[in-house]
Amino acid sequence: MRGLFFKIFIIFWIAQSLIFVISTAFILAHRFPRPNFLLDPALSNLNANAVEGTKRFESGGCATFNAYAHQRNETLALADASGKVLCGQALPISADLTDSAGTIHARRAGNVTVWSAPAISSSGANYLFIVVVPVHREQHAWWEDLYHFASPQLPVAIAIGGLTTFVLVLIFTRPVVRLREAALQLAQGNLSARVREPGKRSRIFKGDEFDALVDGFNHMAERLESLVNAQKxxxxxxxxxxxxxxxxxxxxxxxxxxxxxxxxxxxxxxxxxxxxxxxxxxxxxxxxxxxxxAEGLDKIERVSMKMLLEEMTPDATYEAQQRDASVALDALCDFVVEGRRELLYRAIENVVRNAVRYTQPGTQVEIRLSRDNERHMVVIEVSDRGPGIPESEVASIFRPFYRVDAARSAQTGGFGVGLAIAERAIKLHNGQIRASNRAGGGTTIQISLPLSA
Structure with a gap:
């Protein structure tokens, strides 16, 4: 099975293994060097000193041996094969320094380290050459010890871990981003949106759960497009x-x-x-x-929004009078948009007539024309004093045949198609339409259209 989780497990396992192997190699190389690398020269030097010390002792006795120690500025001693000190500082020689002929031993004694090396003089006598080395303890701050231990294996581990994480993020996010883009397009009404297929991929990354999810989403989108087109x-x-x-x-x-x-x-x-x-x-x-x-507008003309609203207002006022209501137009400035005047007139008229139909008797329907400088759009707001719309259903009123339950009565009339026509006409003009509830009751429908250049 070449599932996604199996691939992630393999990648993690390989990454952790690489981190462990490389870090261990650096630690061993920098903190625990090979013993022979450091000890071989020291041991060879100790053997040479032992031969020279026994030679000085046999040629001139302890005086010559002590002079040799003073010359080297070291604490030296010479003992016989049994461990009895012949020259130099009297030190307690333990059995582990004398039990193996021809073997160098070292023993910690307080603040010093005692090194002993067996030596055979030119006369054939066996001696034990002893060197006393003081132990110096260096004091370090804790961050110096941390740096000494962590460098360079910690930066290497971070680099490998970061590279591994980057690869994992790419594996997870790239197909999810493509899926999200297609889902947003589908939600915006583009039923032809599909998740684009990636380029050439290696065999190990084919057939995983993400591929199955993409195939399932594309199949769902195709089925949805087919059903909606059949319905239309x-x-x-x-x-x-x-x-x-x-x-x-x-x-x-x-x-x-x-x-x-x-x-x-x-x-x-x-x-x-x-x-x-x-x-x-x-x-x-x-x-x-x-x-x-329709995919676009075939005939484009310059439309004065103020003139269009002024032409529409008398008919809306006549209908409002039948319900003991009124219509007020607030359009001090004129703004021009490009599009089809007939479609714009029908879209705004449907919104205004819908407001007149639902406003309470004795109230006023307000139509306001303004400009949004930030978005460079003309804004038309139609507000009524009707029963309002439940917040959960505000986005649904532009669906065909949709009517709020509270408005299902013979007095209001209508088929629930007018706002759907208005929404489609505004979208054909690259505009936006949305509804919101007014403070104190009623509904405001805002239409935004791009201003003419």
Whole structure:
């Protein structure tokens, strides 16, 4: 199994092994040198001194031997094979210094180290040459000891560990970043977004869990795009197919009026109203379908937002009067955007009519035109004094046929398509639309459009 966790385990194991081997090698090389590397010269020198010392003793006795010690500025002694001191400082010679002929011994005694080397004189006598070496203890600060122990193996371990961590971060983050980018595009409505495949990869990094996750995400995105496209196609086809029977129904209704008596007028009028509502719904669905199918604007013109709002306000005021409400326009300055005037008019009109429909009687719908200098955009805010929207549902009101539960009544009317049309029209103009609740009750829908250069 070449799973991701198995690969990570192998990488960690190799990295830790390298750190251990390299650190151990440095420690042994710098803190524990090979014994022969340091001791061989010292032992050879001690043997040579032992031969010279016995030679001085036999030629001139202890006086000559002591002169030799003074010449070397060392504490020396000479003993016979049994350990009895013949010349020099009288020292207690333990058995471990004399038990093996031809072997150099060292023993710690207090603040000195006693070295003994057997020597055979030219006359064939056996002696024990003794050197007393003081022990000097060096005082170091704790950080000096730490530096002495940690250098250079600690920097090497850090470098290898950092390189290993960098490789692991690349393994984990690169596919996750690609997956996150594709997920954000999909959430923004780009159903064609897919996780891009990486370039040529070695065999050990193929077929792991990340590859399986990427394949699963791409399959999900393809399935989602297919279902949404099928839904849009069905909606468009059904809307087209309903137009013909509705037209025939309208003709049949007019013929029925000619033959019906006055008692049937009430029912026929109701049929006419419902037919007209159904015809309006089909028209809105076809408009929404055509906008969703469009990838951009074909005819671009310069549109004055102040003139557009002033043209729209009288009709909105007339509808508001039917509900004992009013409409106020605050547009002191004019701003120009580039786009299709018909689509912009329809989008803003749907928002304004939606505000008029839900505002409370006796209140005012406010339309405000301003400019956002930081984003270089024109901002249109439409505010009402209606029941507001639950915070959990604010982002959902721009979905087709979506209506807040509290607003499902015969008095408000509407099909829940107008805001969806407005949202799609604003997006075609590279703008933004969002809703928020007002303090004290009501809703504000803000439309932002790029200013014309």
């Amino acid at each position: 196609l069905l909606l468009r086809d059904v809307s087209h197919e309903l137009r013909s029977p509705l037209a025939r129904l309208s003709v049949a209704l007019e013929l029925s009026r000619e033959d019906a008596d006055s008692t049937m007028n009430t029912h026929l009028n109701r049929i006419e109203r419902e037919t007209e509502r159904l015809n309006q719904l089909i028209g809105q669905l076809l408009t929404l379908s055509s906008m969703e199918a």
